[in-house]
Amino acid sequence: MKNILYLLLFFSILANAQKLNTDFSTIVESETKSALKSLQGIENRNANTGNYDVKYHRIELTIDPSIADISGDVTTYFEAKENLSQIIFELTSNMTVADVKQRGTSLPFTQNTNDEIIITLPTIQNTGVIDSLTISYSGNPTLSGDDAYTMSTHNGDAVIYTLSEPYGAKGWWPCKQDLNDKIDAIDVYITTPQFNADGEELVAVSNGLEISQVINGSEKITHFKHQYLIPAYLIAVAVTNYQVYSHTVANNGNPFDIINYVYPETLTTAQTQTGITVNIIDLYSNLFEEYPFANEKYGHAQWNWGGGMEHTTVSFMQNFSRDLIAHELAHQWFGDKVTCGSWKDIWLNEGFATYLTGLTKEHLDGEPTFKSWRQSKVNSITSLTNGYVYLHDSDTTSIGRIFSSRLSYNKASMVLHMLRKKVGDTDFFQGIKDYLSDTQLAYNYAKTPDFISHMETASGKNLTEFFNDWIYNEGYPSYAIEWGQTSSTEISVIVNQTQSHASVSYFEAPIPIRIIGTGNEVLDTVLDNTLNGETFTVPVNFTVSSVLFDPDTHLISKNNTVDTLNIVNYNITKNIILYPNPTFDELFFEKPSDIIIQKIIIYNENGKKVLKTSETEQIKTKKWAFGTYFVKIKTNKGTFYKKFIKK
Numbered sequence: 342m343k344n345i346l347y348l349l350l351f352f353s354i355l356a357n358a359q360k361l362n363t364d365f366s367t368i369v370e371s372e373t374k375s376a377l378k379s380l381q382g383i384e385n386r387n388a389n390t391g392n393y394d395v396k397y398h399r400i401e402l403t404i405d406p407s408i409a410d411i412s413g414d415v416t417t418y419f420e421a422k423e424n425l426s427q428i429i430f431e432l433t434s435n436m437t438v439a440d441v442k443q444r445g446t447s448l449p450f451t452q453n454t455n456d457e458i459i460i461t462l463p464t465i466q467n468t469g470v471i472d473s474l475t476i477s478y479s480g481n482p483t484l485s486g487d488d489a490y491t492m493s494t495h496n497g498d499a500v501i502y503t504l505s506e507p508y509g510a511k512g513w514w515p516c517k518q519d520l521n522d523k524i525d526a527i528d529v530y531i532t533t534p535q536f537n538a539d540g541e542e543l544v545a546v547s548n549g550l551e552i553s554q555v556i557n558g559s560e561k562i563t564h565f566k567h568q569y570l571i572p573a574y575l576i577a578v579a580v581t582n583y584q585v586y587s588h589t590v591a592n593n594g595n596p597f598d599i600i601n602y603v604y605p606e607t608l609t610t611a612q613t614q615t616g617i618t619v620n621i622i623d624l625y626s627n628l629f630e631e632y633p634f635a636n637e638k639y640g641h642a643q644w645n646w647g648g649g650m651e652h653t654t655v656s657f658m659q660n661f662s663r664d665l666i667a668h669e670l671a672h673q674w675f676g677d678k679v680t681c682g683s684w685k686d687i688w689l690n691e692g693f694a695t696y697l698t699g700l701t702k703e704h705l706d707g708e709p710t711f712k713s714w715r716q717s718k719v720n721s722i723t724s725l726t727n728g729y730v731y732l733h734d735s736d737t738t739s740i741g742r743i744f745s746s747r748l749s750y751n752k753a754s755m756v757l758h759m760l761r762k763k764v765g766d767t768d769f770f771q772g773i774k775d776y777l778s779d780t781q782l783a784y785n786y787a788k789t790p791d792f793i794s795h796m797e798t799a800s801g802k803n804l805t806e807f808f809n810d811w812i813y814n815e816g817y818p819s820y821a822i823e824w825g826q827t828s829s830t831e832i833s834v835i836v837n838q839t840q841s842h843a844s845v846s847y848f849e850a851p852i853p854i855r856i857i858g859t860g861n862e863v864l865d866t867v868l869d870n871t872l873n874g875e876t877f878t879v880p881v882n883f884t885v886s887s888v889l890f891d892p893d894t895h896l897i898s899k900n901n902t903v904d905t906l907n908i909v910n911y912n913i914t915k916n917i918i919l920y921p922n923p924t925f926d927e928l929f930f931e932k933p934s935d936i937i938i939q940k941i942i943i944y945n946e947n948g949k950k951v952l953k954t955s956e957t958e959q960i961k962t963k964k965w966a967f968g969t970y971f972v973k974i975k976t977n978k979g980t981f982y983k984k985f986i987k988k
Contacts, residue, residue, distance in 0.1 A: 369648070369746045389429045389457065390517045393419045396471060398576075400514060401530040406499035406543065406580045409492050412479035415515050418471060425466040428474075430458045431511035431518055436480035438515070443474040456511055482513040489513055493645050496606045498537060500581035502644045502657060507684075510573040521682065521786055523570040533580050535561045544583035546602050546642045548576060548654050567654065569634055570784040575677060577652035579642045584608045588615065590622050592635055600640040600655075607643065614661035615641060621667050624704050625674065625697065628770055630777055633678035633784075639670070651694075653677045664698055671697035679777060682786035684743050685732040688812070689787055691744070692730070692753025699754060708893075715758065715894045718751045723817055723899040726841035730756060730812045731789055755897050756811045762867075762895050763807060763851055764800035772799030806849050806946065816842025817897045820852070824888045825906030827878075832856065832885050833906060834877045836870045841899075846944070847872060855892045858883035871946075872971040874982025917974060923986035926963035940975040962987050 395417060402413040419428070432438065433456050441448045441460050450460040458476065466472055482490035489509030492501050503513055510518045531545035535556060549567025583602040590597055599618050603611040622632055622639065632639065640655040649658040649665050651672030658665060675693035699718075703711035728748045736742040743749065761769040776795040777783065789812065797804050821837040834854065838847060849871045856864040862883040868875075890901050918931040932938065941960075943952040946969045952960065965987050972983045 369744055369750060387429070387431060387457070387517075387519070390431065390519055390522075392423050392425060393421055393428060393517075395419050395517050395522055395524045397473075397525055398516070398527045399530070400527060400576070401532075402514070402578065403532040404501055404545070404578070404580050405534055406492070406501040407538065409481045409483045410479060411482055411490070411513060412477075413514065414475050414477045416473060416475040418473040420471045421466045421468050423468050425462060427459060427461050428466075430460070430476065430515045431456055432458055432476075432478065432515040433482070433485040433512050435484045436478055436482065436513075436515075438476055438478045440477040441474055442477075443472070448474065458515055476515045478515055485512045487512055491645070495581065495604045495643075495645060498539070498541070498582050498604075500579070500604075500645070502579035502642070503577045504644075504646065504650055504657070505574045505577065506650060507574050510576065516573045518573040520572060520574070520680075523572050523680075523785065524576075525570060526568045527566075527571065527576060529565040529567070529576075529578065530562055531565075531578055531580065532557075532560055532562045535559055537582055539582075541582040541605075543580055544585060544602060546577075546579040546583070546640075546655060548652060550637045551600075567637065569637070569653065571653050571677075572680060575651070575653045577650075577655070577657060579644065579657065583642070586612065588619050590619050590632070590635075590639075592622075592626070592631065595631070595635055597632070597635045598638050598640075600638050602640065602642040602655075603661075604643050611643075611661050614663070615666070617663050618666050618670065620705065621663075621670055621701055624701060625671065628700065629674060630774055633673055633777075639673065641666070651676055663701070667698040667701045668694045674777060678784055679782050679787050680785070682788040682791075684737040685734070686788050687732065687743055687749050688730045688753035689789065689792060691749045692757055695750045695754035696757045699758070712893055715755065718755045719894055719897055719899075721747050721751045722755060722897050723841075726817075727815045728752065729815045729844075752897065753812075759811065759850065759896060760796065760804075760807065762853075763804075764796065764802060768800040769796075772796040775799060810845050810848050811897075814842070814844035816840055816845055817899060818845075818848040818850070819900040820890060820898060820902070822854070822888065822890050822901070822903045823906040824885075824903070826881070826885045829884075830880060830882065832879050832881055832888075834868060834879060834888070835906060836868060836875050836877070837873050838870075850896060853891050853893065853895050855889040856881060856885055857887045857889065859886045860884075871969070872982055872984050873973075874980075875984070917976075917981055917983065919972065919983050919985050923988045924962055925988055926961065928960040928962050928985060937977040938974060939977065942973040942975075944971045944973070946970070 397418040399416040400413065402411060404411055434452060434454050438450060438452055438458055441450045443463065448460055448463065450458055452458055460474065483492050487509055489505050489512030490501070490503050494500060507520060508518050510516045527548065529547040531547060533543045533545055535542065537543055545563040547565040548571065549565045552564040552566050555562045582605060584605050586601055588599040590599060601611060601615050626632055634654045637654050641658050641661065642655055644657045644659060647659055649656050649669040651669045656669035658669065671694040672690065676690035681687050681689045699711060699714045702714050724747065730748055730753045732742065772795045775798065776792055779795065782791055793804055793808055818838045818840055823835045824832055826832045836852060840848065852868040852870045854866060854868060856866065856879065860883060864881060866879055868877045888903055890903050891898065916933050917936065920929055920931065930938065939955065941954050942950060945951050951965065967987055969984060969986055972985065974981045974983065
């Protein structure tokens, strides 16, 4: 049944996009699969683990990749958030807990069918007190019915790897897997056979720095230490006969290694591909900030899942294509350092990782390749007329919706690009730097308002309307552009728009146009469009032959048209005047005598209707809120649009 669900989900993802490259498809497929297995967990986080805060884990595991069973001791330091008489950890019920000790003394415990270990403490642990205990357990994680712990083969050799996003960690170790409780630090000790059946050395992988390898008879104990905040779902292990090699990142005098753990049969190919990671880390570091885990490492560990998973400091990858490397590496900043605070905010992880993949094309390949990337995203986004980036509560029970390639990945990434165009490169990248370095968010969690706040502060702009249109509501605009050369030194451009979904009354956006002259002159300009029927005057010093709308695909839009302007209607619009503008308490209309105003409708800047009237002499505005207002004027010669400012 699971395979059928995977196939249905995979094909539904493909149906949401007109054009997806293979790398991007496998990225979404892998991240979707990693969540699909734990659908129940997404709907119901365990409230019984909310009364303590995990500070530290020492995870000691015994793993043989040719045997499904795992055994281990997990020592947890935790702080009581209220007075505790018992504490609950999570572990799938098919796993067996043998003992729970606190300072050498066994404690009473029970396991239930809700995947809980209920431990009775010897005395009340008061609020704010930190204590620890050790859980000894064993079992076959592959029997849990998911793929959090996968036993497989490559080229006939056994391999074991984990994939815990979002709530699969309990499938292979006792933990608290609440998305919103990051662990301060971990030590991971992995005991494995020293060699596999063919006499090849087995290599263990986990998060952080490899501290030591100790040979104990026929066994090897590999110790990893990770000293950054990390949620349970990003802790990972893998064991097989990996070949290991590294690249060094200069990192402005603070060098660190990119350590690659690859299957022997793909070593030669991998060595030609992974070197680009150095260039991409340099790019991201220059655009945003230093790699967040530079005191430890970055790395890749090969597995058999399609695509990859951004485990902190070591992404698990099927292959080493540049797009996959760029996407999973981007998550180290957006997803691992700053983690989305809820599934409704998943775009803060996936939209950023997708856009940074686009930025690698811009900086490493050039603008034509980046333009092609943008066009493919817009084609996907506009393949359907609806869909919001920020999820509703009901959407968080649907894995296909959380990991929608069209919305959480593609639309979110293009919204970031449009935001960049709206505020400019300097403010865009500064806002993101501030977001990443915010002490309340760094190595912690963020929600959409946190990001908006930083972008508004950096740009000095009110971005409420932008995010309402593009993140919280649905659809996209279609533009009808009319232009005409009204004198030898200027052209006039009128912008009208329809929306694909009723949730947005008008998409306010900077509109790029390209003006072409009869002598092949080219003038690029941007129209800051905020209402239907808005008229722009653009100075030119040549005779214009044509106008192109968004020729480089910087906007999410579809079915746009460009036509020559009806000069008669244009002159009518020019001759309808609103004054004073700005106004304080009264607004008047001036018009030619042959124009009869039949109806006036006025909207505020949020698209809410504030007045509908046939009164054409005077409109009282004294009690209206400050801001920009849009006027729809129906006349005997057509419908025209104006705007004014209330002070």
